[in-house]
Amino acid sequence: MSEEKRVGIVLVSHSAQVAASVAELAKGLAGGAAAVPVAPAGGTEGGGLGTSAELISAAAASVDRGAGVAVLTDLGSAVLTVKALLAEGDELPDGTRLVDAPFLEGAVAAVVTAATGAGLDAVEAAAAESYGYRKV
Amino acid sequence: MLDANFFRRWMAATTASVDREAERLTELDSPIGDADHGTNLQRGFTAVMAALEKDAPDTPGAVLVLAGRQLISTVGGASGPLYGTLLRRTGKALGEAAEVGEEQLAAALRDGVEAVKKLGGAEAGDKTMVDALEPAVDALGDGFAAARAAAERGAGATTPLQARKGRASYLGERSIGHQDPGATSSALLIAGLEAAAEG
Numbered sequence: 379m380s381e382e383k384r385v386g387i388v389l390v391s392h393s394a395q396v397a398a399s400v401a402e403l404a405k406g407l408a409g410g411a412a413a414v415p416v417a418p419a420g421g422t423e424g425g426g427l428g429t430s431a432e433l434i435s436a437a438a439a440s441v442d443r444g445a446g447v448a449v450l451t452d453l454g455s456a457v458l459t460v461k462a463l464l465a466e467g468d469e470l471p472d473g474t475r476l477v478d479a480p481f482l483e484g485a486v487a488a489v490v491t492a493a494t495g496a497g498l499d500a501v502e503a504a505a506a507e508s509y510g511y512r513k514v
Numbered sequence: 515m516l517d518a519n520f521f522r523r524w525m526a527a528t529t530a531s532v533d534r535e536a537e538r539l540t541e542l543d544s545p546i547g548d549a550d551h552g553t554n555l556q557r558g559f560t561a562v563m564a565a566l567e568k569d570a571p572d573t574p575g576a577v578l579v580l581a582g583r584q585l586i587s588t589v590g591g592a593s594g595p596l597y598g599t600l601l602r603r604t605g606k607a608l609g610e611a612a613e614v615g616e617e618q619l620a621a622a623l624r625d626g627v628e629a630v631k632k633l634g635g636a637e638a639g640d641k642t643m644v645d646a647l648e649p650a651v652d653a654l655g656d657g658f659a660a661a662r663a664a665a666e667r668g669a670g671a672t673t674p675l676q677a678r679k680g681r682a683s684y685l686g687e688r689s690i691g692h693q694d695p696g697a698t699s700s701a702l703l704i705a706g707l708e709a710a711a712e713g
Contacts, residue, residue, distance in 0.1 A: 427548075428591055458596060
């Protein structure tokens with residue numbers, strides 16, 4: 379798959395720092411993932427803790443290369459806002475999907491998988507699978 | 515029959531009561547939430563009123579769809595997508611009619627409440643806005659005053675409940691004894707219908 383058709387990844391957290399740091403960590407751990415478009419959408423537009431629909435829409439548009447966009451979220455309003463935006467129909471690029479995955483582990487799995495040129499289904503499956511890695 | 519002006523008055527009355535009660539909503543949200551419910555809703559409804567003034571939608575459905583969209587965009591907390599979905603779904607259920615009857619509004623609001631339950635995964639008794647909205651919709655057949663009273667009773671009845679959804683659910687039994695802020699603001703929204711009917 380050509381570079382411009384890679385799956386885009388959006389990381390939605392209540393905190394701008396958390397979203398940006400998880401994006402940085404996932405790209406770092408994914409090694410050659412520089413070609414994967416990853417955008418953080420953290421906090422409110424005013425820089426506070428919370429969720430911004432505008433930031434999410436902008437982040438999704440910025441990573442859309444036509445191969446779909448996987449959105450990972452942390453909790454509460456992040457989840458609900460993405461679901462509400464998807465229900466709106468025209469707020470997010472075609473092929474945008476809310477992925478049910480742990481935020482950090484799922485982000486790493488998603489970026490690594492997207493870097494291989496895999497499609498949206500494979501990226502989603504890899505992210506969701508990270509629920510299965512027990513730590514104890 | 516209820517026209518677009520009725521629905522604008524509904525939003526205006528809700529905005530006024532959210533402004534008036536913002537501090538109380540935030541106080542209710544501080545022991546069991548993240549202490550921003552009042553300010554979040556204030557920001558959201560201020561945006562609703564600005565958008566209604568700018569775009570002047572001319573059907574009941576269009577007023578609610580626009581209002582819901584603003585709430586999803588601007589609130590910043592979980593109440594944004596929840597109230598946004600409530601109003602949008604209700605507005606869509608009303609369609610493009612220039613005027614709607616009270617029965618039609620009751621049926622549309624029921625669709626809206628169902629959408630909220632689905633989005634948040636909450637049922638009655640989970641100590642959420644559903645505890646005020648659902649009894650209100652059930653009572654709407656008896657008029658706006660009955661719906662307001664039912665919503666207020668529902669909000670009050672959340673106090674002894676243990677939260678099972680949202681931030682408050684992490685507190686387990688410690689959520690007991692606090693009235694749910696979302697149910698409280700839902701009662702304000704329903705009270706806005708009665709105020710709108712009075713003109």
